Amino acid sequence: MVFWEGYVSDEVMGTFAPIVLYWIYGGFYQLLPPLHKYRLHSRREEEEKNLVPLSAVVKGVLLQQLVQATVALFLLTSRANTSGVVVQPSILMQVLQIIIAMLVMDTWQYFVHRYMHQNKFLYRHVHSQHHRLVVPYAIGALYNHPLEGLLLDTFGGAISYLVSGMTARTAIVFFCFAVVKTVDDHCGLCLPGNIFHLFFQNNTAYHDIHHQLQGLKYNYSQPFFSIWDKLLGTYMPYNLVKRPEGGFTAKAVKD
Template identity: 25%
Template sequence: MDPHSQMQAAWAHIITTYKPGVVEFMGILLTQIIGFIFPATLYMLIDILFPKFSQRHKIQDARRQPTRQQIQHCIKVCLYNHVWILAFHFVLTSIRGFNHAHLNLDPTVPSLTTFLVDFAFGLLAREISFYYIHRALHHPRIYVHIHKMHHKYATPVAFTAEYAHPVEHLLANVLPITLPLYLKGAHFLSIMAFSLFELWEAAADHSGYDFLKLPPAELHGLHHEKFRVNYGTIGLMDWLHGTDRVGWDRPKTKQVKIAE
């Protein structure tokens, strides 16, 4: 039996055994744990278990790394953001007795081509939406009330990816990943697969390590260090808008010709 047929058989068993709301909620819960909490924890364990390797591959200087107390506080806030999103979804599905799902639980598993198309669409849509939302959060009138909290950690660690004000967590972390594919009518499995990648990418982007070049953690590490640079996730929108280099917002000095 080929992998697609095996996935189809497993999916058919799941949706015929459990209520749609239960399938949806458990899928979202597992995606959060596997996609973000588990890899973020592994990144943090590198500091403890392999200190020499950690020091060799940290993007920013060791003296700028957050303290243990700061990291513990970060993890608590991060987990709180996960819990309230899950609790909100649990309430929405439980009201209807878990008999209905909000996402597309089609009994037919999408083909590999459909998965790839959904992934490419989600990647582009997330890059565009996140870039503009992120830049808006840097507006002086908004930044101090919402986004400043995320930039408390000038030297990021994996869990700082979701260390954010609840409004920012919803607008910048959750919706750019899930809403475009939801509006497209993508299959729940496509949304789960894409969310798994994006959650891992967020943890890797904020990990502070350079040993993985995809995603390029240096880009977002520089954003936390310098603030007004690299607002996107993959660099496309920053390249288009010229915000991919430090000093893009400074007035250019005019060169004065000196007569000989």
């Protein structure tokens, strides 16, 4: 039994829990003090380099989440209506389903993301919106053009859910984890003890390289692993170099 049982369905929880968690976790990073000694970019760089104000970022994220919620609720409830009584699989099976979903999502997002960089029309008119945040920050993780949000995140999540065969209850765990990981990848901070940095090479600094001019055609992988970048030659290794004034810079290591 879970705490929401009897109050809301798994389908409703799977739709709205990731959205609520996005703003809680992203808001946590947004409200932290400057923490200059852990930042990949200074506050001044964030203000000078970013090409879109915070208010526009918030509106863009809310629009994407509206589309995501609509699709997720339809998908989850449709499957529930056709499945009859749902038996929750064992913990081991759920873990396997989540791993499969992670690999499927990574594969989908890598190739769609990479194509949006290679196709000049799509980059100029669609994907460049996300790169207006030259210095990423947490609540801007899902700041995308609506078409990109639909193709990359919404469709990617739907395909991961369907291919893995997970139940709506397992999907709550998966989508909440994916949201937290995505927000963390854009937070711009290398905090000591960050569990995502300990277990995932694809992390804040990895994605920061991609947002900089030097790495625009590298490090496409998101949000979990770096498998496809390494297999297909788009991986750009980096070193974290301490800045004299505090913080770090992710310096690309080129062959």
